[in-house]
Amino acid sequence: MQEFWSISYLFSPLLIGLTAHGFAIKFGWFSALVKPIDNEKTFRGKRIFGDNKTYRGILMTAIGTALGFGIQMFLHRFEIFRQIELLDYQSVRVISIGFFIGAAAMLSELPNSFIKRQIDIAPGATTNGIWNLFFYIFDQIDYLIGVWIVLTFYVEVTFQRIIFSVVFLFFSHQIISLLGYWLGMRKTAR
Secondary structure, three states: OHHHHHHHHHHHHHHHHHHHHHHHHHHOOOHHHOOEOOOOOEEOOEEOOOOOOEHHHHHHHHHHHHHHHHHHHHHOOOHHHHOOOOOOOOOOHHHHHHHHHHHHHHHOOHHHHHHHHHOOOOOOOOOOHHHHHHHHHHHHHOOHHHHHHHHOOOOOOOHHHHHHHHHHHHHHHHHHHHHHHHOOOOOOOO
């Protein structure tokens, strides 16, 4: 159980990053960066990523996640947190790790968006049948790919840790998405 709490703690700053992005959407922060990453370009006559994948999303999630790691640097003073840490929170470098984790999380959503645009699923829309279930689950955890790529340089990657991160973020993302929808930060509760 300790390993689950360690992974949950390690991934918690990402939730702050995703929330920061939600606040940026709601309050119009950094609106100059609300430009599609794909520059409205197309592939086979279809948008590459769509309007929802913006530079602001990458930046706000990266900054928010770095802030979350900064909070964990402060929490390092308390024994209860030190017992579950997997990173060296005594080093300021942990904030840059957080920044890269947040950016990588958002960038790793791009392949999923590309596939959905190519099979005519509009941004934020759903599909039918088994594809609906597949994309629903994948939408909740696709950012883990980028996060684990960054983390491979700092922690041991095990199958158990990956599964724990999937479980933690899948359920956490459900709660954050629902709250974001209720607060008007998201168009859908998904």
